[in-house]
Amino acid sequence: MTQDLELQTRGYSPELRTKALVEALPYIQQFRGATVVVKFGGNAMVDPELSRTFASDIVLLRSVGLRPVVVHGGGPQIGDLLTKLGKESVFKDGLRVTDAETLDVARMVLVGKVGRDIVGQINIHGAYAVGMSGEDGGLIQAQVLDPELGFVGDIVSVNPGILERLLAEDLIPVISSIGADETGQAYNINADTVASAIAGALNAEKVIYLTDVPGLLSDVNDQTSIISGATVAEIDALRADGTIAGGMVPKTEACVAAVRAGAKSAHMLDGRRPHVLLLELFTDAGIGTKITLGEP
Ligand code: ADP
Ligand code: MG
DSSP states (O other): OOHHHHHHHTTSOHHHHHHHHHHHHHHHHHHTTOEEEEEEOGGGGGOHHHHHHHHHHHHHHHHTTOEEEEEEOOHHHHHHHHHHTTOOOOEETTEEOBOHHHHHHHHHHIIIIIHHHHHHHHHTSSSOEEEEETTGGGOEEEEESOGGGBSBEEEEEEOTHHHHHHHHTTOEEEEESEEEOTTOOEEEOOHHHHHHHHHHHTTOSEEEEEESSSSOBSSTTOTTOBOOEEEHHHHHHHHHTTOSOTTHHHHHHHHHHHHHTTOSEEEEEETTSTTHHHHHHHSOOOOSEEEEOOOO
């Protein structure tokens, strides 16, 4: 048991602790061997305490036999460095407009800072995490998504070979959302899109998006208006009527793509809530938003 979990459970009786473990048993059995792709993003990633609990949760998943794969973004961190450099961030439909200089900053921040920090937090618990860019091992082949966005990549294909090899060794891949084309040109890719493509390529059981809202909201200004479940058709309707905007556009598109590619479900959870991953996977608490393919 990790130190912070121990601290949090100190007030509970041994009986209660045992009960919690026993209640997790059917879920542990159900998900044993399952690949779960987790996209780490939003405010959870910039809060040191939440980053620590996230890392220990990922290690716990691996320790009970799941195959976690982490994909991370870094929007706020990229924005911060750009501000320090005197460069303004411009977004179009939730995607960052990326000129050559912005691409360099994004790549440095994602691969050299954010990815390193996550790997470091996980590896406090053991030598498990291996960080990589989507450029490594030919993992993500990309092309220009929209010339107006500059070096923002659209995923052409995912070659999951390198991930299969790491997972076979019980390692935890931590992937920065950068891809490359056949000339070696790098692209900044929305991390939600990367998580979904990787979930598809690995035939993942679930893809889970940790974000800075409690889930998909029917009113973005009302944090209690959580839509607990939606089918692909319902998502289409919510996008058409403008309920879904900003960063939720690529996120919901990614959820839809993942379930279409064969993931059983895609989840949007509140990454600000400690141990939200464990709540979703090992309890019957219906939290956040669950997206499924729906009736054929
Ligand atoms: P992340 O770093 O998790 O990808 P984003 O900022 O890209 O976060 O996307 C999440 C943001 O999407 C929320 O903080 C919210 O401002 C915005 N958003 C727009 N429409 C909705 C909606 N219907 N429900 C929830 N969030 C929404
Ligand atoms: Mg986003």
